[in-house]
Amino acid sequence: MPRMMLAARIADLLGDRLGLDPDRRDVLAYGVEILVSNLASLGAALAGAWLLGCLPEAAAFLLAVGLVRPWAGGAHCTSAARCALLTGVTVPLLARLAGELAPRAVLCGPWPLAAACGAALVVIWRLAPVASAARPFFGTGERLRFRRLARVAAAVAAVAVLTVWHLDPAGRGASLALAGAAGLLWEALVLSRPGHRLVGRVDRLLETLLGR
Amino acid sequence: MLRRTGTWLAGLLAGVLVLVAQAGVGPLCTWGWYQPETPRALRK
Numbered sequence: 176m177p178r179m180m181l182a183a184r185i186a187d188l189l190g191d192r193l194g195l196d197p198d199r200r201d202v203l204a205y206g207v208e209i210l211v212s213n214l215a216s217l218g219a220a221l222a223g224a225w226l227l228g229c230l231p232e233a234a235a236f237l238l239a240v241g242l243v244r245p246w247a248g249g250a251h252c253t254s255a256a257r258c259a260l261l262t263g264v265t266v267p268l269l270a271r272l273a274g275e276l277a278p279r280a281v282l283c284g285p286w287p288l289a290a291a292c293g294a295a296l297v298v299i300w301r302l303a304p305v306a307s308a309a310r311p312f313f314g315t316g317e318r319l320r321f322r323r324l325a326r327v328a329a330a331v332a333a334v335a336v337l338t339v340w341h342l343d344p345a346g347r348g349a350s351l352a353l354a355g356a357a358g359l360l361w362e363a364l365v366l367s368r369p370g371h372r373l374v375g376r377v378d379r380l381l382e383t384l385l386g387r
Numbered sequence: 388m389l390r391r392t393g394t395w396l397a398g399l400l401a402g403v404l405v406l407v408a409q410a411g412v413g414p415l416c417t418w419g420w421y422q423p424e425t426p427r428a429l430r431k
Contacts, residue, residue, distance in 0.1 A: 205408045205425070
């Protein structure tokens with residue numbers, strides 16, 4: 176997969192100045208890609224959430240995903256720009272939905288929320304970790320290590336979601352807990368085969384509409 | 388003097404980027420929905 180143009184350019188500038196070989200330049204370009212893609216996605220998600228007036232819910236969603244995803248893996252877009260676009264649309268929409276559903280969810284009690292967390296936990300427990308071609312497993316022990324970490328992280332996130340609900344079900348706790356549960360469900364979805372197909376289709380559609 | 392400062396700054400930025408790259412290759416994927424190709428030098 177070729178590096179993004181900005182990353183290759185910065186790596187070449189630094190490489191020329193410091194006299195680095197191609198392998199070391201590639202490490203620098205990778206570092207730029209990691210920084211730019213994550214900041215762009217985070218920025219897009221928070222900007223969208225700010226526009227929709229659901230920043231705390233978006234933060235809860237991102238915290239739940241951010242806790243599990245580094246160890247569980249899952250589906251990816253094939254460019255940082257499409258990733259930022261997808262994140263900037265899905266996270267604010269799901270966070271807003273959590274905020275809208277919260278008053279009704281309070282009437283149902285904690286059981287639907289617990290069921291949602293339980294369903295996400297079962298999927299993550301069974302499917303994680305899911306590696307990608309860009310970042311495969313290195314060595315046999317790594318898969319087991321990531322499986323353990325993903326399971327622990329998902330359990331911690333689920334307990335945190337239920338605790339937040341328990342602390343303040345009549346106030347903001349309900350919407351924050353729903354947003355956290357939505358993050359866990361979203362992560363469970365992108366681990367599954369249908370989730371990979373969905374992200375792949377959206378990625379191709381955006382590529383068709385917006386170009387590479 | 389200016390050239391030496393430029394090289395020093397380039398070295399500093401390169402060091403930061405290497406640290407970011409090493410942190411990025413530790414987990415299975417970074418936070419976002421895009422995963423850059425792991426460089427050959429960082430494949431363990």
